Amino acid sequence: MKKALYIHLETVFGEAHQPEDSTLQPHIPMSNGESRYYRNASGQAYLQEFDGLLAYINILDVTASNRMVIPLRILQADLHLFYLIGKDGAIQIKDMKQDVTYTISSSRGRYIYLPSGDYALHLPGGSYTIFNFYFRGSIFRNGNERPFRFLHPLIDAYRSNSPLSSCSVDFRVGSITIARLQHFVLNLRAGDLDNDKFIYEELNGLIKLSKKKIFNEYERQLGSDQEAQDIYDEMKNRISRHGQEFRIAALCDFFGKSQQYIGRIYRKKYKQSLQAGRKQLLIEHIKQQILLDDSISHVAYSCGFNSIHHFSNFFKQETGLSPSEYLGGFRKEY
Known part of the structure; x- marks a missing residue:
């Protein structure tokens, strides 16, 4: 990914020193990244960077005896995730x-949409570890952003190339998050074809973890009609793509929740089980496809059935009509 965030440590500390000369040990060491070390009478800074296809990762450790302002320069708009690790x-x-x-408060994280321009990082005196990665907003596509409501304004800003920066609510960074960050950067492999897949999986996991933390902190008390709507929308979306091959377990993986939890939230709003909802949405999808395509065999296979016989039996059992009878009845009405 093209480097877009430049942290101008040299304007505060002067020229970089060799990392081997550092007396400041990184709080979260990075494998196979590039490192630069800075120091002067006011403090020290250790910057680690890694350039991946889908994300660019920075870890900045700073100790400062007094308040410090570090200039930042953004060359292109991206979605950024910042974690502040420490107690100062x-x-x-x-x-x-x-x-x-x-x-960004201590032991908290926040997503920020940053368009191109000049920024400044303000640090009070103390010790800080700032973990930042920015990533292509295009990873959100085909509606997969729906469960992440807290990111919708930022994704919209990215897609419209808005000139105005914006941020999400913040969320807690605890031991689980830190352990995931450590695992992430310790297993980076430059020049490895599997590395970009690994980065995507880790990025996906961190975004889902932040969603869980935001839900627990801000939304759990709602109960939550919107969460049930998200489950419905995602189930409908997956049935439209996979037909009867869609399984409820895919929702559990997607939302990072147990089937028992998802089923309870769904039933509260829609007064039916997940399996009943799946069957209802599948029938609605099949009916729509029958009206769009006169070939019953084509509809059967496109909806994930491995035989026309199985497809016809399923449809008649649920509707009382065969697919041909349903299509014929619709034609008579119109």
Whole structure:
């Protein structure tokens, strides 16, 4: 991925020193990344970077005796995820053009959409580990962003190439998140064809984990009609793509919840089980396909059935009509 975030540590610390000279040990060591070390009378900074196809990763460790302002330059718009690991207060990222400031508190994370421009990283005196990666917003496509409501405004801004920065709510960074970040960066492999797949899987897992944390902190008390709607929409979307081959277990993987939990939320809103909802949506999908395609055999196979006989029996059992009878009745009406 093209490097887009430049952290101008040299304007604060002067020229970089050899990483081997560092007395500042990275809180989260990175494998196979590029490292730069800076120091002066005011403090030290250790920057680790890794360039992946889908994401660019930065880990910045800083110790500062006094307040410090580090210039940042963004060359292209991306979605950024920042984690602040440590106990020494909060940091701020200031958009110089909008005169807007985004705060990231200790042991918290936040997504920020940053268009091209000049920014400033404000650090109070103390020790900080700032884990940042920015990634292509195009990983959200074909409606797969629906469960991540907290990201919708940022994704919309990215897609429209908005000139205005924006941020999500923040969320807690605990031991599970830190363990995942450590696993992520310790297993990076430059020049390995499987590395980009690994980065995508880890990025996907971190986004899902942040969704879970945001839900637990901000939304759990709702109960939640919107969550049930998300489950319905995702089930409908998958049935339209996979037909009867769709399995409920895929929802559990997608939402990171147990089938018991998803079923309870779904039943509360729709007054039916997940299996009943699946069957109802599948029948609706089949009916639509029959009306769009006169070939019953083509509809059967496109809807994931391995035989026309199985397809016809299923449809008649659920509707009381064979597929041909359903199509014939529709033609008589119109």
